[in-house]
Amino acid sequence: MSADTTDRQPVLDIRGLCVDYGYGDAATHAVIEADLTLHRGEVVGLAGESGSGKSTIAYGATRLLRQPGVVTDGIVRFTPDAGKPDETIDILEASPQQLRAIRWSDIALVFQAAMNSLNPVMSVQAQLIDTLAAHGRGASRRERIDRAGELLELVGISQDRLKSFPHELSGGMKQRVMIALALALEPQVVIMDEPTTALDVVTQRQIMEQIMGLRDRLGFSVLFITHDLSLLLEMADTIAIMYAGRIVETAPARQLFHAPRHPYTAALLDSFPSLHGERTVMTGIPGSPPDMRKPPAGCAFADRCKFALDRCTADQPVLSSPAIKADGRRQVACWLHEENELPEPLAAPEPAVQAAGAAPEGGSK
Amino acid sequence: MTDANPETQAVPVVNRPRGEVVLEAKGLTKHFKVRSKPQRGQRRTRGIVHACEDVNLTLEAGRVTAVVGESGSGKTTVSRMLAQLTKPTSGTITLEGKPAKGYGLRAYRHKVQMVFQDPFASLNPVHSVRYHLARPLKLHKRAGAGKEALAQAVEALLTRVKLAPTNQYIDKLPHELSGGQRQRVAIARALAAGPTVLLADEPISMLDVSIRLGILNLLGELRDNEKLAMLYVTHDIASARYFADTMTVMYAGRVVESGPSLDVTDNPQHPYTRLLLDAAPDPERETPATMQARGSAPSLIDPPSGCRFHPRCPLALPICSEQQPPDISVGEGHVAACWLRHDDYKNTTTTATAGDSPA
Ligand SMILES: Nc1ncnc2c1ncn2[C@@H]1O[C@H](COP(=O)(O)OP(=O)(O)O)[C@@H](O)[C@H]1O
Ligand SMILES: Nc1ncnc2c1ncn2[C@@H]1O[C@H](COP(=O)(O)OP(=O)(O)O)[C@@H](O)[C@H]1O
Ligand SMILES: [Mg+2]
Ligand SMILES: [Mg+2]
Numbered sequence: 097m098s099a100d101t102t103d104r105q106p107v108l109d110i111r112g113l114c115v116d117y118g119y120g121d122a123a124t125h126a127v128i129e130a131d132l133t134l135h136r137g138e139v140v141g142l143a144g145e146s147g148s149g150k151s152t153i154a155y156g157a158t159r160l161l162r163q164p165g166v167v168t169d170g171i172v173r174f175t176p177d178a179g180k181p182d183e184t185i186d187i188l189e190a191s192p193q194q195l196r197a198i199r200w201s202d203i204a205l206v207f208q209a210a211m212n213s214l215n216p217v218m219s220v221q222a223q224l225i226d227t228l229a230a231h232g233r234g235a236s237r238r239e240r241i242d243r244a245g246e247l248l249e250l251v252g253i254s255q256d257r258l259k260s261f262p263h264e265l266s267g268g269m270k271q272r273v274m275i276a277l278a279l280a281l282e283p284q285v286v287i288m289d290e291p292t293t294a295l296d297v298v299t300q301r302q303i304m305e306q307i308m309g310l311r312d313r314l315g316f317s318v319l320f321i322t323h324d325l326s327l328l329l330e331m332a333d334t335i336a337i338m339y340a341g342r343i344v345e346t347a348p349a350r351q352l353f354h355a356p357r358h359p360y361t362a363a364l365l366d367s368f369p370s371l372h373g374e375r376t377v378m379t380g381i382p383g384s385p386p387d388m389r390k391p392p393a394g395c396a397f398a399d400r401c402k403f404a405l406d407r408c409t410a411d412q413p414v415l416s417s418p419a420i421k422a423d424g425r426r427q428v429a430c431w432l433h434e435e436n437e438l439p440e441p442l443a444a445p446e447p448a449v450q451a452a453g454a455a456p457e458g459g460s461k
Numbered sequence: 462m463t464d465a466n467p468e469t470q471a472v473p474v475v476n477r478p479r480g481e482v483v484l485e486a487k488g489l490t491k492h493f494k495v496r497s498k499p500q501r502g503q504r505r506t507r508g509i510v511h512a513c514e515d516v517n518l519t520l521e522a523g524r525v526t527a528v529v530g531e532s533g534s535g536k537t538t539v540s541r542m543l544a545q546l547t548k549p550t551s552g553t554i555t556l557e558g559k560p561a562k563g564y565g566l567r568a569y570r571h572k573v574q575m576v577f578q579d580p581f582a583s584l585n586p587v588h589s590v591r592y593h594l595a596r597p598l599k600l601h602k603r604a605g606a607g608k609e610a611l612a613q614a615v616e617a618l619l620t621r622v623k624l625a626p627t628n629q630y631i632d633k634l635p636h637e638l639s640g641g642q643r644q645r646v647a648i649a650r651a652l653a654a655g656p657t658v659l660l661a662d663e664p665i666s667m668l669d670v671s672i673r674l675g676i677l678n679l680l681g682e683l684r685d686n687e688k689l690a691m692l693y694v695t696h697d698i699a700s701a702r703y704f705a706d707t708m709t710v711m712y713a714g715r716v717v718e719s720g721p722s723l724d725v726t727d728n729p730q731h732p733y734t735r736l737l738l739d740a741a742p743d744p745e746r747e748t749p750a751t752m753q754a755r756g757s758a759p760s761l762i763d764p765p766s767g768c769r770f771h772p773r774c775p776l777a778l779p780i781c782s783e784q785q786p787p788d789i790s791v792g793e794g795h796v797a798a799c800w801l802r803h804d805d806y807k808n809t810t811t812t813a814t815a816g817d818s819p820a
Contacts, residue, residue, distance in 0.1 A: 266757065267532070268757065295532075297531070297737070298737065298757075326742040327742045330746065367670050367671045367674055368699065369704075371699050371702065372745060375702070375703060
């Protein structure tokens with residue numbers, strides 16, 4: 097959707113984010129030097145195995161980390177209004193007042209467990225009205241009730257459910273109510289951490305379609321976090337792959353699918369069975385990620401990587417443009433790209449970017 | 462792992478031919494009696510949840526049968542009835558040629574075991590892996606006499622579910638294991654009884670995508686090497702296509718389509734099967750799928766008349782709301798309960814009908 101690269105303005109720009117749980121030798125290095133940029137109106141997917149640090153990025157970047165989590169380094173630039181880059185603030189340096197103003201009104205979060213965090217003794221209407229009132233939205237109770245109804249309709253629930261209590265709603269409906277709550281204050285950025293993981297595929301797709309439709313209408317940006325890469329491929333503009341606390345690859349979704357550049361991405365793509373063609377035995381990803389209290393010296397994926405070189409276990413690869421360059425919008429952290437020859441699965445030609453109305457990019461390189 | 466030490470008896474010696482019918486269910490029906498909450502000014506009413514209606518299923522040695530459907534379609538109710546955890550309202554279950562009712566509960570459990578969705582909830586947090594496996598081994602007399610034999614049997618089980626080296630796992634508590642490892646322990650515990658039938662209710666839904674295939678491949682090996690008859694319950698039709706030999710698609714308590722897995726997924730004949738396929742993530746799709754049948758599953762207290770899918774069906778005909786469609790043969794072993802496949806109505810639709818896509 098946002099293949100238009102000309103005015104890609106960052107709304108949330110995470111640079112060199114490091115997050116530990118605990119201190120000293122016992123610390124878990126949950127996020128290490130993560131760079132992630134969310135542009136206005138863009139849907140960025142963040143995928144990786146559980147424990148790779150996805151949620152920690154979301155909590156760390158919004159300063160919602162709980163003890164013993166600490167941000168040890170990094171910058172998180174947030175630019176609240178289009179065309180006003182001078183209003184950029186660093187969330188990690190912001191004062192408590194600035195933070196309160198940002199959260200929920202500008203950056204909204206929907207967490208996986210959120211579904212169960214609805215107040216069981218309050219009706220859906222009361223919870224929506226409370227959120228609106230707490231942020232001074234709506235001149236009167238009547239206006240807020242009307243707005244609550246609108247919000248429910250927005251996420252595909254009929255208004256006559258306003259008086260329902262959480263236990264009267266299915267899991268999918270509760271998750272939609274959470275999304276309505278997140279959208280109540282017309283945020284510019286919506287961060288969703290596994291919002292559909294507990295739901296069945298039909299409900300999941302309906303919710304995802306709704307999110308995408310709302311994004312098109314309301315123009316917010318989405319950071320969509322999931323362990324299920326297959327979900328992101330159809331919906332995200334850009335995908336970031338995380339492994340053992342680091343972002344190991346970022347690319348436009350189509351490119352990532354047709355031409356993965358990191359062996360871990362290639363392995364993830366081989367982890368979900370296809371709906372077409374011959375049935376072949378697939379292996380998933382044997383082995384398990386490293387203990388993040390003692391991250392290995394080199395690439396954390398090296399011991400599970402089919403193609404690892406000597407260098408991989410010694411030196412940490414940095415996220416940079418791969419050997420086969422596209423339009424400069426993809427990056428990978430893998431030493432194989434400095435070799436003369438790439439192993440077959442990582443050498444696929446770059447697929448053409450389908451940008452509506454735009455000239456094909458990348459060819460001019 | 463058929464090469465594990467046979468003296469431990471943990472690996473059953475099976476000479477069962479692949480395809481032999483092991484468990485058969487006919488006309489399985491479950492109606493739950495429920496009381497609704499009293500509404501203001503009204504009396505408490507009674508209702509009946511029609512959770513499962515007239516389901517036929519056959520589980521064969523060395524084969525996996527998948528039951529696929531969205532939540533609330535009755536999959537768990539079916540598997541619980543097959544496990545004799547829930548008493549059917551009507552219908553019969555036959556195990557190895559004998560009525561299930563004729564077995565004592567322990568004898569039945571000895572042959573029919575279940576693996577649940579949440580490996581965390583199904584393991585006791587205060588007990589070690591060893592305890593979880595030793596208990597059913599003793600209960601079903603699956604290990605030789607003495608401590609040593611029991612320990613060996615436990616290790617053999619862990620090896621069969623690929624938790625090796627076993628000493629890394631045997632004395633761990635559930636919370637010290639990853640989700641995938643816990644599910645392997647749950648499978649090992651089911652195997653401890655020496656079953657011929659394994660009922661797996663969403664065994665991978667709660668696991669990370671990257672380890673799901675490992676669990677499915679393990680179950681696939683047990684099917685192939687030990688000729689277990691398996692029921693695989695899932696809402697994910699892609700995993701059923703990958704793993705199952707035959708597939709039964711359920712909607713709102715009824716079977717809407719069944720047949721060989723690839724026939725069902727590659728040539729779906731019921732609009733609901735089509736919906737499940739459209740809903741599944743599919744990166745190979747060039748344009749985003751448009752799901753035709755929005756909305757959600759109906760109330761089973763007062764299920765829709767005729768075909769239960771008709772209120773959501775984009776292709777519904779008048780007859781669909783009036784009469785339950787019969788089972789119609791649409792291919793070898795492939796059956797769809799849909800009026801659109803009936804000779805009298807086949808040519809009624811003008812729109813591109815679901816399932817007309819080439820195989
Ligand atoms: N409160 C905590 N205390 C200690 N370690 C934690 C805490 N929360 C998360 N971690 C660790 O941080 C790492 C990243 O976790 P998380 O961000 O939740 O990953 P993901 O969301 O990708 O599953 C994991 O190794 C996890 O065990
Ligand atoms: N013990 C019960 N009492 C009343 N209703 C039940 C009970 N168990 C299941 N149901 C109902 O039966 C229907 C089918 O449920 P279930 O078999 O769990 O479906 P699935 O496993 O496909 O999600 C649902 O409407 C559910 O609410
Ligand atoms: Mg998480
Ligand atoms: Mg279920």
